Amino acid sequence: MLQKTVGIVLHVLKYxxxxxxxxxxxxxxxxxxxxxxxPRSRKNALKSVLFQPLAMIEFDSDWRPGSSLHRI
Structure with missing residues (x-):
């Protein structure tokens, strides 16, 4: 289920x-x-800048009840 929400980035870990x-x-x-x-290209570097610690962002996530890891 898609869910639109606002969040504050606490920590980023390269997977x-x-x-x-x-x-x-x-x-x-x-x-x-x-x-x-x-994406790890220069063209799409903006997306990685959005996920810096303490950044406040509005996003749509694929929320699945019972899952511990959701997708943006």
Whole structure:
């Protein structure tokens, strides 16, 4: 289920070459972890800049009840 929410980035952990695991504090569900696909090219460097610690962002996530890791 897609859910639009606002969150504050707490911590970013590199997962593999094209993904990061981002811990965020959101208004709907508190502290939650998200899997974010981040292209590693110069053209798309803006997306990785958005996920800096203490950044406040509005995003759509694929929220799955019972899952500990959700997708943005």
């Amino acid at each position: 593999n070459d094209s993904s990061n695991i981002v811990d965020m504090y959101t208004e709907h569900s508190g502290r939650t972890s998200y899997l974010v696909t981040v």
